Amino acid sequence: MDVLALAEGPLLWISLGVFAVGLVTRAALFLVESREKDKIFWQHFKWKWVLATMAKWLVPANRTVAKDPVFCALAYAFHFCLIVAPIWCLPHIIYWETSRLAWSFTALPDGLADWMTLAVLAIAVYLLIRRLSSPDLRYLSTASDYVLLVITALPFLTAYxxxxxxxxxxxxxxxNMQLIHILTGELMLVVVPFTKLSHAVLFFFSRAATAVEFGRREYSI
Amino acid sequence: MEPSTRSKAIMEFLKPRVGARVKSWLEICTKCGQCADTCHFYLAADRDPKMIPAAKVKYLSEIIRRKGEVDDEFIQKAYDCIYHECNMCRRCTQFCPFGINIADMIALTRALLFSQGVCPEALRSAIKNYHETGNQMGVSEEDWLDTLTWCEEEMESEIVGLKIPVDKVGAEIMYTINAREAKFYPQDIQEVAKIMHVAGASWTVPSKRGWDDTNLSMFVGDLKTSRTLVENTFARATELGAKKVAITE
Known part of the structure; x- marks a missing residue:
């Protein structure tokens, strides 16, 4: 078996598995541990606060947007493109169609997928420059903050x-660019559940926890 | 204290208290820096990066990472930060895209240090007073009643018929004060008594533990004492059948 076949086959399934199972496990562990140690959260839990906080923070309708509109606009665009482009770009859909699962769905126009990829890259460069040029962010940042930004951007660079x-x-x-693209994509998927990128699911739990705490105190959530 | 004994005690304290929320918060912070300029300590210190809220939780994460193996110097640094560089106002959390509750983690660090005998001296003596007398200034019940009596007597020349009703069962409002008033600012008690009298309020002041509405033990994370103080006040209100508890300004 050549390396490309390995990357497209077993490695892809393994990395998708680690990504999916890893994130579900993180969510399950949060629920189990919080039941035991964060009783205050469950005692006061109300869906209305949780839904209100999601409505405010999943879209740019919160006070941080008003405070720093440029950063927030780019951060929302970054996440939107980062999630939408890989799922709906044609080459990935073709891969699903020809796989055992034979899934098929409508693809983004190539040009749009291209622009979204470039947007992810441009914003990643902005985030890197921002992190390097601000004394605050340099003070806060550890090596992993830089490495994870590179790991996140690499699949998009290699895709283009x-x-x-x-x-x-x-x-x-x-x-070998296609091979490198597949490998870097797999690397990103694999690190998500084990790093700060786990905010992919823990975002929802963290926001919910604070919404419940602030909701019962009638603070802004 | 022996470092190994301390690390064991630290981890035993943290184990039931570091739950899913704290663990997630420490992990998912992306160091985006949005909390920096929401902090008045940061702004007042000419934007010193050390004052960024996200940076202040490093003591807690370090203690957890090192499994409690920290020396006195580290404890002192943590103390300086969590008492002098954060007053747990939660403003940073209101701007954090993830809603990371930094104040909660500072409070936990304060509680951890208190469990190791480290806290500001003034708060330590206030807590001792709470345990001995039920109020932060260590005012005895005898002195408290005496203060109320002479406050009342002094005002009688000003407003005829003015009373400070003590332990009046069935009064609508049970009034509580900051124990500092009994010790240093009794005129504040007199001013309130005048307002209550003129407003025709049905009010009373309890004689037993529960009349001090301060809860300074909260600031060191001594939740056991905190709870006792609140319970005292509620117990007095229940005994007296008061509908409302009013607290001093």
Whole structure:
């Protein structure tokens, strides 16, 4: 079996499995441990506060947007493109169609998927410059903050280079860009449940916990 | 204290208290820095990065990471930060995209240090007073009643018929004060008595534990004492059949 087949086959399923099972496990562990140790959260739990906080923070309708509109606009755009582009881009859908699952769904126009990929990259560069240029963020940041930003951006960079064959052919990088894209994508999926990227699910729990705490005290949630 | 004994005690304290919320908060913070300029300590310190709320939880995360193996110097640094650089106002949380409750984690760190015998001296003596007399200033029941009596007598020349009703069963309002008033500012008690009298309020003041409405033990995370103080006040209100508990300004 050659490396590409390995990356497209077993490694892909393993990384998707680690990603999905990992995130579900994180959610389950939160629920189990909070039942035992965060009783105050469950004693006061009300859906109205939880839903209100999601409505405010999943979309740009909160006070942080008013405080720092540029950062927030870019952060929301970053997350939107980061989630939508990989799920609805044509090459990925073709992969699902030809897989055992034979899933098929409508793809984004290629041009739009391209722009979304470039948006992720441009915003990732902005986030990196922001982190490097602000004394505050340099003070707060650890190595993992930089590494995870790179790990997040790499699948998008390699996707663009692979689709457009920007590096040409006849060289090691150019010839293997698709393989590199798959491997970097798998790397990102695998690290999500074990790092701060676990905010993919823990965001909801953290916001809910604070919404309940603030809701019962009649603070702004 | 022996470092190993301390680390064991620290971890025993933290184990039931570091739940799913705290663990998630410590992990998912993306260091986006949005909390920085929401903090008055940060702004007042000319934007010193050390004052960023997200940076202040590093003591708690370090203690957990090192499994409680921290020396006196570290404890002192943590103490300086959690008492002098954060007053747990929760403003940072209101701007955190994840709603990370930094104040909660500072409160937990204060409680942890208190469990190790570390807290501001003034609060330590207030807590001792709470245990001995039920109020932060250590005013005895005899002195408390004496203060109310002379306050009342002094005002009689000003307003005829003015009374400070003590332990009056069936009064609508049970009035409580900050024990500092009994010790240093009795004129505050007199002013309130005048207002109550003129307003024709049905009110009373309890003679037993529960008349001090301060709860300074909360600031060191001594929740057991905190609870006792609140229970005292509610017990007096129940005994007297008061409908409302009013607290001093």
């Amino acid at each position: 280079l692979s689709v457009h064959q920007s590096l040409g052919t006849g060289n090691l990088l150019g010839d």
